[in-house]
Amino acid sequence: MSFAENLVTVQGRIIAACERARRDPAEVMLVAVSKNHPAESVAAAVALGVTLFGENRVQEAKAKIPASPAKARWHFIGHLQSNKARDAVALFEMIESVDSLALAAELQKQAEKQAKSLKILVEVNVAGESSKFGWNPDRLLAELAALNAHPRLELHGLMTVAPYATDPEKVRPVFRKLRELRDRCADLLGAPLPVLSMGMSGDLEVAIEEGATIVRVGTALFGPRPRPVRDDAAE
């Protein structure tokens, strides 16, 4: 399948899920996850109207972003080490995966130095998987005020990576919990947190039915990922 065909399929899945949930498809943004795919693939996607891309490694993005069309906008979706915060702030319009107060403080510092504001989401480890990064929900509620106190960081909402499941219905409770946690966080802050980034190639319908406003789709668009090139220290 070509990227163009895959894009039509994914857009059709998004629209069908929105219809089932009685939601406006304009509320759901597609982040095309281009990790492990080259700048040429990004250019082909941009030519078909895709403008938002997701990357999970700074090192890879640092080479790919300057080689990609200027129209492309970039979200960081992986675990970010503090020593890569400077590059991440320079390269990305949103960091979806802020997973600690220490990282938030470092992003604030780098955004201040670069005189820009940075959109962020907080990553939540809803299912408490030891293999995943992200906030424990109770801890997030306790630390939310501190997280929101950084003047250069604009907190837009929450993000999660659901556990792998062959039946996407199995992860519906994870998405629902993220939405409920978002509602509690918004109440606590007294401000709306409109963005819910959840749902990937295998489970985007269920995520949209539960309120996703960003779906992050890699495989269903670009096909299977080539093996990552491990040419730098683990990120």
Ligand SMILES: *Cc1c(COP(=O)(O)O)cnc(C)c1O
């Ligand atoms: C790789 C990745 C995706 C895309 O996953 P697919 O199953 O290929 O759609 C989405 N979100 C994050 C955080 C990822 O690392």
